[in-house]
Amino acid sequence: MGANSPKNDLYLKALRGESVSRPPVWMMRQAGRYLPEFMELKEKYDFFTRCQTPELASEITVQPLRRYGMDAAILFSDILVVPQAMNIDVEMRPGVGPFLPNPIRKASDLDRVIVPDIEESLGYVLDAISLTLEKLDNSVPLIGFAGSPWTILCYCVQGQGSKSFDVAKGLCFSDPKTAHALLQKITDTTIAYLKAKVAAGVHAVQVFDSWGGMLSPEDYKEFSMQYMQQIVDALKDLAPVILFGKGCWFALGEMADSGASALGVDWTCSARNARYLSKGKITLQGNYDPSRLLSPPSRIKADVWQMIDAFGKDRYIVNLGHGILPNIPIDHAKAFIDAVKEYPG
Amino acid sequence: MGANSPKNDLYLKALRGESVSRPPVWMMRQAGRYLPEFMELKEKYDFFTRCQTPELASEITVQPLRRYGMDAAILFSDILVVPQAMNIDVEMRPGVGPFLPNPIRKASDLDRVIVPDIEESLGYVLDAISLTLEKLDNSVPLIGFAGSPWTILCYCVQGQGSKSFDVAKGLCFSDPKTAHALLQKITDTTIAYLKAKVAAGVHAVQVFDSWGGMLSPEDYKEFSMQYMQQIVDALKDLAPVILFGKGCWFALGEMADSGASALGVDWTCSARNARYLSKGKITLQGNYDPSRLLSPPSRIKADVWQMIDAFGKDRYIVNLGHGILPNIPIDHAKAFIDAVKEYPG
Numbered sequence: 001m002g003a004n005s006p007k008n009d010l011y012l013k014a015l016r017g018e019s020v021s022r023p024p025v026w027m028m029r030q031a032g033r034y035l036p037e038f039m040e041l042k043e044k045y046d047f048f049t050r051c052q053t054p055e056l057a058s059e060i061t062v063q064p065l066r067r068y069g070m071d072a073a074i075l076f077s078d079i080l081v082v083p084q085a086m087n088i089d090v091e092m093r094p095g096v097g098p099f100l101p102n103p104i105r106k107a108s109d110l111d112r113v114i115v116p117d118i119e120e121s122l123g124y125v126l127d128a129i130s131l132t133l134e135k136l137d138n139s140v141p142l143i144g145f146a147g148s149p150w151t152i153l154c155y156c157v158q159g160q161g162s163k164s165f166d167v168a169k170g171l172c173f174s175d176p177k178t179a180h181a182l183l184q185k186i187t188d189t190t191i192a193y194l195k196a197k198v199a200a201g202v203h204a205v206q207v208f209d210s211w212g213g214m215l216s217p218e219d220y221k222e223f224s225m226q227y228m229q230q231i232v233d234a235l236k237d238l239a240p241v242i243l244f245g246k247g248c249w250f251a252l253g254e255m256a257d258s259g260a261s262a263l264g265v266d267w268t269c270s271a272r273n274a275r276y277l278s279k280g281k282i283t284l285q286g287n288y289d290p291s292r293l294l295s296p297p298s299r300i301k302a303d304v305w306q307m308i309d310a311f312g313k314d315r316y317i318v319n320l321g322h323g324i325l326p327n328i329p330i331d332h333a334k335a336f337i338d339a340v341k342e343y344p345g
Numbered sequence: 346m347g348a349n350s351p352k353n354d355l356y357l358k359a360l361r362g363e364s365v366s367r368p369p370v371w372m373m374r375q376a377g378r379y380l381p382e383f384m385e386l387k388e389k390y391d392f393f394t395r396c397q398t399p400e401l402a403s404e405i406t407v408q409p410l411r412r413y414g415m416d417a418a419i420l421f422s423d424i425l426v427v428p429q430a431m432n433i434d435v436e437m438r439p440g441v442g443p444f445l446p447n448p449i450r451k452a453s454d455l456d457r458v459i460v461p462d463i464e465e466s467l468g469y470v471l472d473a474i475s476l477t478l479e480k481l482d483n484s485v486p487l488i489g490f491a492g493s494p495w496t497i498l499c500y501c502v503q504g505q506g507s508k509s510f511d512v513a514k515g516l517c518f519s520d521p522k523t524a525h526a527l528l529q530k531i532t533d534t535t536i537a538y539l540k541a542k543v544a545a546g547v548h549a550v551q552v553f554d555s556w557g558g559m560l561s562p563e564d565y566k567e568f569s570m571q572y573m574q575q576i577v578d579a580l581k582d583l584a585p586v587i588l589f590g591k592g593c594w595f596a597l598g599e600m601a602d603s604g605a606s607a608l609g610v611d612w613t614c615s616a617r618n619a620r621y622l623s624k625g626k627i628t629l630q631g632n633y634d635p636s637r638l639l640s641p642p643s644r645i646k647a648d649v650w651q652m653i654d655a656f657g658k659d660r661y662i663v664n665l666g667h668g669i670l671p672n673i674p675i676d677h678a679k680a681f682i683d684a685v686k687e688y689p690g
Contacts, residue, residue, distance in 0.1 A: 163508060166670055169636035213592075216612040216634050247558075249594065250613055267561040268595055289561050291514035325511050 006203065008140045011072040014283055014317050015204060015240040015261045023308060023316045024071035025340040026143075027333070028244075029323030030064040031076040034333060037063050047092040051077050057128035061142075062135050067330070068337045072141050072204075075132060075197075077125055079147030079208060083156050085121035086189055087114045096160060103159035105171065107178045115188045118196040125193075129200040144202035146194055148209035148245070149186040149231075150224035156182065165214050172223055179223065187227045191234045198239045206242040206264070207231060213247015220251050225258075232258045242285060246322060252277035267292075267321035271310035285317040288336065293320075293328045297335035304339035313345065351548065353485045356417040359628055359662050360549060360585040360606045368653060368661045369416035370685040371488075372678070373589075374668030375409040376421040379678060382408050392437040396422050402473035406487075407480050412675070413682045417486050417549075420477060420542075422470055424492030424553060428501050430466035431534055432459045441505060448504035450516065452523045460533045463541040470538075474545040489547035491539055493554035493590070494531040494576075495569035501527065510559050517568055524568065532572045536579045543584045549606070551587040552576055558592015565596050570603075577603045587630060591667060597622035612637075612666035616655035630662035633681065638665075638673045642680035649684035658690065 006012070010024035032038060038060060041050065050056045060076040080098055084090040093099045104110065119126070132142055155161075157168040157179075172179040194205045212224045224245075232241050236259045243255050244264025252274065255263050262283035265274040274284050288307060293300060308318065318340045324333065351357070355369035377383060383405060386395065395401045405421040425443055429435040438444045449455065464471070477487055500506075502513040502524075517524040539550045557569045569590075577586050581604045588600050589609025597619065600608050607628035610619045619629050633652060638645060653663065663685045669678065 161508070163506070164636070164670070166636055166672065169634075170639045170672070173637055173639045174641075213613060216637075217615050219634070219637075247592065247613065250615065250618065268558060268592065270562050270595065273595065289514075289564070291509070291511055292518055292561075292564075294515045294518045296519075325509070327511065327515070 006136070006138050006141045008071055011141050011317065012203060012240070014315065015242070017283055017315050019314050022340060022343045022345065023311075023313050023318050025318035025337055026070040026072040026074065027064070027320050027324050027336070028074075030070060030074065031060045032324060033326035034324055034328045034330065035063055035067070036330070037067075047078070051081060052124045054124060054128040054131045057125075058132040058135055061128075061132045065136075065140065068334055070140070070337060072143055073132065073136060074143040074145060074206070075125070075129060075202065077128070077145070079145070079152065079210075080155060081122060081125065082146060082186065082189055082193060083152055085116045085118075085193075086185065087112055087116070088156055098155055098160060100155060100159045103167075104156045104182055105167075107175070107181075110178065110181055110185070113182065113185055115185055115192070118192050122193060122196070126196055126200040129197060129202055133201045141203035142201065143204050143206055144194065144197035145206045145208060146190045148207050148212065148224055149183045149190060149227035150212055150215070151208060151210045152186045152190075153179065153182055153223075154211045154214075156186075165211055169214065172219070183223065183227050187230050191231055194231065194235050195238065198235070202239065204240040204242060204261070205235060206244060209243065209245040209248060212245040212251065217250045220248065221254070225251060225254055228255075229258055232260050236260070244285070249273065249277060253279060256282045262317060264319070265321065271307065275311070281315070283315040283317065284311060285319050287319070287321040290320045290322050290325050290328070293324065293332045293336060295332075297332055300332060300335040301339040301342075304336060305343060308340070308343050313343070351481070351483050351486045353416055356486050356662065357548060357585070359660065360587070362628055362660050364659050367685060367688045367690065368656075368658050368663050370663040370682055371415040371417040371419065372409075372665050372669050372681070373419075375415060375419065376405045377669055378671035379669055379673045379675065380408055380412065381675070382412075392423070396426060397469045399469060399473040399476045402470075403477040403480055406473075406477045410481075410485065413679055415485070415682060417488055418477065418481060419488040419490060419551070420470070420474060420547065422473070422490070424490070424497065424555075425500060426467060426470065427491060427531065427534055427538060428497055430461045430463075430538075431530065432457055432461070433501055435500075443500055443505060445500060445504045448512075449501045449527055450512075452520070452526075455523065455526055455530070458527065458530055460530055460537075463537050467538060467541070471541055471545040474542060474547055478546045486548035487546065488549050488551055489539065489542035490551045490553060491535045493552050493557065493569055494528045494535060494572035495557055495560070496553060496555045497531045497535075498524065498527055498568075499556045499559075501531075510556055514559065517564070528568065528572050532575050536576055539576065539580050540583065543580070547584065549585040549587060550580060551589060551609070554588065554590035554593060557590040557596065562595045565593065566599070570596060570599055573600075574603055577605050581605070589630070594618065594622060598624060601627045607662060609664070610666065616652065620656070626660070628660040628662065629656060630664050632664070632666040635665045635667050635670050635673070638669065638677045638681060640677075642677055645677060645680040646684040646687075649681060650688060653685070653688050658688070
């Protein structure tokens with residue numbers, strides 16, 4: 001926990017399962033391309049400059065809060081700074097997205113993969129946390145995040161985004177020994193990285209398993225959940241841990257037993273299904289379809305109120321079911337946040 | 346039903362819910378790029394030539410049966426022949442996949458969209474069915490297929506494949522009237538198309554809702570299920586209908602009540618979850634992860650036997666959870682089919 005507790009503690013209360021007057025709200029990728037003030041910085045500085053310059057990363061982190069007053073900030077960064085620190089090249093190619101020119105495809109490729117010293121290789125993230133905490137001035141909590149080991153493996157092996165991550169899965173299924181060795185290195189790095197973030201002052205950590213939904217329930221246990229479990233075990237006594245698995249409805253039961261403080265769910269999982277599958281007790285976070293923010297603001301407001309009614313105001317964090325899209329009008333994003341604040345209870 | 350019943354009736358028995366000695370097996374995209382004999386034809390003839398030439402389409406359809414002896418054939422074609430017949434341009438671009446240069450983005454774009462005469466615009470598919478039935482000589486049943494109206498809309502509006510189909514969803518959520526008008530035109534065309542296929546002799550029809558899993562349960566009802574329901578209502582007394590919704594675990598209950606004879610499931614839905622969600626009575630089809638065919642053949646065999654044990658041998662059709670991938674070794678595909686035939690019961 002940070003040395004100081006933030007004045008707005010709705011988010012932390014929800015993570016602890018305490019009763020609240022209304023649920024807290026933030027949006028995945030809230031520091032992002034739908035904001036004109038973000039686009040101004042994007043035009044001036046490339047992706048890694050934005051991530052690696054604490055002044056820029058902290059500015060981008062607080063931009064959405066100035067505009068909308070969410071109940072939590074999430075540090076602007078990217079899940080791929082982890083493989084980059086592990087000596088795996090990562091590029092951002094316009095029109096392609098992440099591109100890893102030297103992917104891991106066989107056992108010998110692991111020789112060059114390191115478990116790095118965090119201060120040395122990712123110190124810029126820790127500096128960005130310090131600067132962001134100064135700017136937030138104890139107003140709201142700051143969330144740190146990392147990709148799940150499985151999701152990071154997907155990029156490291158496939159070499160870029162994919163609809164099926166067939167190459168990544170191919171390695172797991174034809175050479176599981178190499179896949180597990182890579183997953184363990186990513187896990188070790190991620191644990192050290194998240195511990196350093198907590199030491200730098202973030203109030204909670206979220207693990208994004210963006211591609212967990214590509215796996216069968218059995219394979220999910222073997223290639224994703226057991227590594228997320230290691231992360232939860234190592235972090236849960238230091239800070240609340242939130243697990244978000246896109247498309248991972250089938251694993252909500254195991255995630256609920258992991259020791260995590262909350263679980264993210266996407267919009268294919270109704271509130272009722274999510275409560276049932278997660279055994280009814282753990283705090284849930286989600287799950288508005290990001291594309292639904294293209295609906296008229298009046299519809300957004302009605303949907304949000306219905307969503308809160310369905311999940312219940314306690315043990316619930318209002319969010320989208322995935323990151324906000326670049327084409328969302330800013331007043332539609334405002335309608336989403338305002339609807340939560342105006343929830344009649 | 347075709348005038349003659351096929352000698353191997355395992356597939357049709359499973360669709361009728363009758364007890365079988367072992368479950369039938371086929372593979373989605375079994376007439377495809379993992380087969381060297383398919384690649385030979387692919388090098389000589391472009392995509393639409395292969396679809397539109399009955400001699401080629403029927404040859405490609407029977408290729409996998411000659412090699413492996415599946416229990417059903419599925420006519421080689423593509424879901425995008427439907428929008429093409431509706432006067433929406435469809436191209437296949439190397440490295441991109443389907444590309445629709447004039448996508449539907451607003452109400453006035455609908456003016457040029459027609460509900461075509463099937464004989465006139467898709468007669469080549471009906472000819473391919475006749476020729477395939479001759480080649481099959483009543484050995485196994487022949488399946489005809491179409492995309493779901495929602496999935497066809499995704500391509501017509503987005504203009505190409507996508508991870509999120511954000512443009513397509515954007516139209517639905519910002520201008521639902523136009524989206525529903527397009528969906529109804531696609532539905533009317535699809536019903537006429539599938540009726541013509543049944544009249545030409547296919548023994549069953551499968552509707553592929555490849556992108557249904559992009560929608561929330563509520564939006565699924567509005568933008569996908571109600572149109573698939575129209576298709577089932579129009580077809581079910583003419584031939585068995587199979588609904589396959591990729592990622593649509595949340596809709597299995599409604600699909601089970603639709604009047605369809607069977608439901609396809611993907612590999613994220615365990616046999617137990619699939620039976621529970623579909624209310625325990627309807628025939629299910631699936632659900633091996635196509636990437637799992639990269640495992641050693643001995644593992645594939647063990648997995649298939651375990652899968653049959655989990656689903657049960659009756660009211661079950663062994664299949665993949667999505668189309669077979671181009672990089673699957675031919676002896677691994679053989680291991681999958683043979684495992685079913687060797688199932689000890």
